[in-house]
Amino acid sequence: MRNEIVWKVGGQQGEGIDSTGEIFALALARKGYYIASNKHFASRIKGGYTHYQIRVSTDPVYYHGDYTDILLALDQETIDNNVDVMSENSIILRDGNEESIEVKSRGTVITFPLTKMAEAIGGKIVRNMVSLGASAAFYGLNEDLFDSIIEDRFNKKGDEMVNMNKNAVRAGFAKATEYIDNKNISITPLMKPELETRRSLMIGNEAVGFGALAGGCRFLSAYPITPASEVMEWLKKELPAVGGTVVQAEDEIAGITMAIGAAYSGVRAMTSTSGPGLSLKTEALGLAGISETPIVIMNSQRGGPGTGLPTKFEQSDLNTMINAGHGEIARIVLAPSTVEEAFYMTAQAFNYAEQYQVPVIIAMDLSLSLFIQTVNKLDFNKITINRGKLLSDAEVEKNEERFFLRYGFSEDGISNRSIPGQKGGVHTANSNEHRESGHIDEDPVIRIKMMQKRLGKLAALKDPGFDVLGEKENDVLLVGFGSTIGVIQEAQKELEKSGLKVAHAHIKRLTPFDTSLTDYIVKSKNVFVIENNYTGQLRRLIQMECNTGKELVGINRYDGNPFTLKEILEQINGTLSKEGK
Amino acid sequence: MATLKDFKGDQPTWCPGCGHFSVMASLQKAASEIGLEPHDMGVVSGIGCSGKISEYTRAYGFHTLHGRSLPIAQGAALGNKDVQIIASGGDGDGYGIGVGHFIHAVRRNVNMTYLVMDNNIYGLTKGQTSPTSQQGFITKSSPKGSVESPVHPLETALANGITFLAQGFSGDIKQLNEIVKAALQHKGFALVNVFSPCVTFNKVNTYDYYKENLVDVSTFTNYDKTDRMNAIKTIREKNGLVTGILFKEDKPTFTDLTKDFPEIAIAKQDLNLDSTILEKIEKQFQ
Known part of the structure; x- marks a missing residue:
């Protein structure tokens, strides 16, 4: 068997x-x-x-x-x-x-x-x-x-x-x-599974759509692009029944800006795209940042740059996702690694977006977006809706000032939020630098306070940013993000068979980066960062964020195809034997 | 009920004599006359002198990006259909960098108003040729005269199925006020293009120029504003220098035609779903 x-x-x-x-x-x-x-x-x-x-x-x-x-x-x-x-x-x-x-x-x-x-x-x-x-x-x-x-x-x-x-x-x-x-064909029958149950089978894009729906998303505007379109198609079918809608936008910029408009009106809104689309959405990402409009953007990475490899796998948008845009904004970039995780993380993305009033990017990749996986029975009790400082009609109505202080200074940098239609909540949301009421203000003192407010908001985000299997002290630490989780898990098991002590850390939030990874890096003899891009974007991010001075070995593939287990093991063993370890 | 005063926002910084004062005044007056409250109104503006209207008007405002007021306004209008949404910007914002959105907003026919302050020049960047500048127009960016022919926003709008089209002039605030009021009351996408002279940088398209050249379609005998072909023809014949309500048609809007569009404004929907709904969806994957 x-x-x-x-x-x-x-x-x-x-x-x-x-x-x-x-x-x-x-x-x-x-x-x-x-x-x-x-x-x-x-x-x-x-x-x-x-x-x-x-x-x-x-x-x-x-x-x-x-x-x-x-x-x-x-x-x-x-x-x-x-x-x-x-x-x-x-x-x-x-x-x-x-x-x-x-x-x-x-x-x-x-x-x-x-x-x-x-x-x-x-x-x-x-x-x-x-x-x-x-x-x-x-x-x-x-x-x-x-x-x-x-x-x-x-x-x-x-x-x-x-x-x-x-x-x-x-x-x-x-x-x-x-x-x-x-004809004497010898067959080895497949064992029966432990539990005979119907498992859900979905692609990551459906899981993102479903997670969005469960997480309160009621508006999606997007432009067709491989490998992201299924999010739009799935939600088009499902959102109306729960009081939402989907608009196919005329271009990528309209995709994100319509979502920003809907979010401004008080709707949990998102857009979905892939690398070329994300590049086009960059200016609007900055608008969401400075106007503190909560939106969610799913970006499914494919082979870049330009039109690149539209139907191939790559993880080369990392830098763009964490940095894109002129000027400086706070953002959260979440990186699911399995289809099941894409469901829960997308739902959570909408809470983060509203709690911190920032854009949240869900970093998917082509393999995760398009290839079916089984998903365990979903636990809908895990889904909660937390709208942060979005005030109720009654709370907003208490405001007797001529303008509501949409960007009011507060200890945590997050301001009360009113939405169109609420009496007492009138303000101007703004892409220009502004004062507390939202009106344009270029006074240096205001500028400094607003920058500190916006860029300091995420200090309160303490949720773990990576999952780890293994101890802190290791012969080998393997690090990756996204859909490579499966092959890296299997590499860990194989390496352990040869007597090595191995841990696998998978990054789940690319920014703000969880620097508690530093401990694992410092205490591991060899650190391998496994990713599908040429320049080692995750490796460089870790070097910058964890700043240990230690050499991280990059294992990179950028031919458009996912890693095989064999090649990962060969590269790791090759490095280890070269160093005589 | 809100009065004109209730719609006054931040202190304007437009140049004295700027056409935009009249445009904003007509919007504020129209809003108060049709019984709107500032909190039931959203003014989404682009970037440029015109974009400041969301600062100076007291309503829910969103001063956005250059050229993107239309998709943001459509998102806001679809997000909460109970709020009166007005997108606003200038000729560069709407017919230059944002022209791609313009055509699609017209054909999408979301219920909202688009108020364009057209001064045939880029003002805030201190005087460059704009998409509506006439051929031969001399600025710092076209010192030997602009060689491109100007865009024709009115004909473009008509060709793409606009359901309400009007043109006004900052020098005729009475007419402008009536036009804006009708636009706000129109069900569907309403475009109001306003000749709004830039007194600082445009010495060609001045108040006097427009007073001399504009004709009001209501002075024509038997002008039929429901006749799309006639509207196109009239605009073409008068080289675009016509004012008044040029075209109006009652047609189902985007939300009317989207059969499953939610009855209750999306922004007011309860987000907590019964787990039986989610379990039913989960089953489709099995």
Whole structure:
């Protein structure tokens, strides 16, 4: 028995690769397995090699795996692209006119007449269902594995459609079973998960949307961009039912400025974008800062700069997210590392935004945004709405002055807030430097007090800014942020197997930075900062914030693809052996 | 009920004689005449001399960024549809750096008013050629005369489906007041373009120039302000030098057409959701 499999389907874009992968993943999530995944795709609609890799495990996983155990290859290109990443005893299932079986060094290539089988049942459109059925058989799963999903997807189209799909799965399953029984293919069945429960399966962008909705967001304005658009699309579908709305803006600048307008009116508002969009939103980010308008911005990083690699993974917007904009503002940048965390952090982002009256950026990345993961049962009791110093109508009405002191000085630097429509709350929110009522004021004394107020507000934010697994004293400390959490966790386990003492710190808030990381850095013999960019943006940030003088070793990848476990281990072991440690 | 005095904000610093005084006065007067209270009104302005209107008018104000008053105002109008939102700015702000938003605001038709103070020049940066400057206009940025043809905001607005279009002149405050009042009462996106002379930097488009050249469409026999093609034709024929309500159409607004737009103002919605709602959403992922 095995506790996990890495399953992959590959072919040309437009051949149903995505839906095949989704059906496979959902079927296993419904059985209680954990799922991590990865997609390879190009910035085009039809054609071009694409694959969908799904790792199924009885234990929680957040990395899609180095090697593939079973590959459904819809064309030769898929085989060529994956032959080097097939695991020992793996299976490649391909479509062909004649049945054949060929045992190779790393595994078995099996050719089934998938298209012919599909045509015999109802048409080529069920070819992928035939291959799904076969892949279930190869891992000791049941032939009814996909039934509930087929019913959910095709019930509306009638029984004939449902039966056709079920029959296609069963035909594939029967054919694979025949091979297992008669052709001596040894199979290692997948263990049953500990708990047979339906797990939620979502992409990070849906989790951001859902977290926003649960966290009280009622307005989103955004411009379509890969890999962020799903936030807008999901909220467009869901927000109206809870009293909100979504506007597709004419450009990125309108995306953020409309959200600022809505936030000014008293609505919890957000915009979603990716690097190029964030660059365009920069001036407005400063407006949110100086006018102390609470907004949330989701930025899903992709390969930059310029248009860069629109469909590829990179973590190179870190500097921009923490620094973007002329002048100086207070901001919070949160970095979820799993889809589940994206839900909770997004909900929390709206509290932070209103409590501190600052813009909050949610730093996502393409892998986290687009690739499905299982999510544990969500605990909605964890979601609270804290609107900070937003006053009630009655409280605002007590003001008898001609102007409400929207930017009134206070001990914590955070001022009472009134919103349009509230009697007694009239003030001018301002992008220019201003006095307490919001009116323009360039007096140096006012300027200094306002700067100290705005830039000092976040001193009160003491929540932990990173998660750590391990002790303070280590042979090796691994540091990362975002979706690399899974592969780094696995690197930690592997290194521990070789007798090293290893800790893994994952940064969850990029600014304000939690400098208590310093202790771990000082007490660890070797520190590796693992990130997907060229210049080592996280490494340099840590050097600046923690200022230990210690050398941090950067492990960087910037070819548009996520790290493999193997390469991380090779780089770490290479460094350690060079130093004779 | 609020009086004109209640709408007076911070002390204006515009140059004496600036056209913007009349524009602001007409807005404040119109607001008091239609029974608005300062707290039920939001003035969102861009950057430039014109942008100061949100400082000098006592209402909920938002003095924003150069060229971005429109999307911010639309966000505010959609966020709380019970508040009367007025976006305001100048020709550079609205038809130069912000022109991309202008066309989309017109076609989106959110219920709000857009008040443009058009003085054909960049004033606050001390006198450069603007998008509405005439060809041949001489400034420090076009010492040999501007070579670009000016934008045509009125025709652009009409071509993109504006539902209320008017043009006024700071030298005729009575007419301006009536226009602004009608714009505030219009259901949908209302554009009021006002010729508002810059007495310091623009020696061409002066009060006298406009007095000499402007014609009021209400003096035309049988001017039909519901006829879009005729409005375009009239503006073209008069080279844009017309005043009055040029076009008006009753059409469903953005929120009317967005069938699932919340009935209660979004800013007033209760944010705490029953966990059964969230659990139901969670199920769609299983």
